[in-house]
Amino acid sequence: MSNDRICKFINTLTGGMLEVCTGSIYGFCKSFARITGKEINKIENGLLNQETVCTDATVVTTDGKQGYIRNFRSNSAVLYVAMEKKSRAALDAVPFL
Numbered sequence: 001m002s003n004d005r006i007c008k009f010i011n012t013l014t015g016g017m018l019e020v021c022t023g024s025i026y027g028f029c030k031s032f033a034r035i036t037g038k039e040i041n042k043i044e045n046g047l048l049n050q051e052t053v054c055t056d057a058t059v060v061t062t063d064g065k066q067g068y069i070r071n072f073r074s075n076s077a078v079l080y081v082a083m084e085k086k087s088r089a090a091l092d093a094v095p096f097l
Helices: 003-013 024-047 088-092
Strands: 054-062 065-074 079-085
Touching: 003 024, 024 079
Parallel strands: none
Antiparallel strands: 054 065, 065 079
C-alpha cells in the first residue's frame, strides 16, 4: 500500500483529527522493518526446520495493480510475504526458500 493511501486511511479513520504526512509513514515503516528484522529471521529459520510448511496466496490490489500476499505456515509460526506474481519463479525469489 502506498504511503499516500496509508495517510488517507489514517485521516479517514480518525475523522480528520490526525493528519499524518507521507514522510512520517515512511519513517515509521523503515523503523518497523529494522526493529522486526531479527524476529523475521527467527520465523524464517523456524520454518526451515519444519518437516511440513503449508503455503497459500491471497490476491491484493494496490494502486490498481494486482499482487499477492503469500503465507507460509507451520504449527508454530506464520510468515507473510508480498509478491508481485503467483508463480514458481516468484517462490524461488523468496529469500528463505
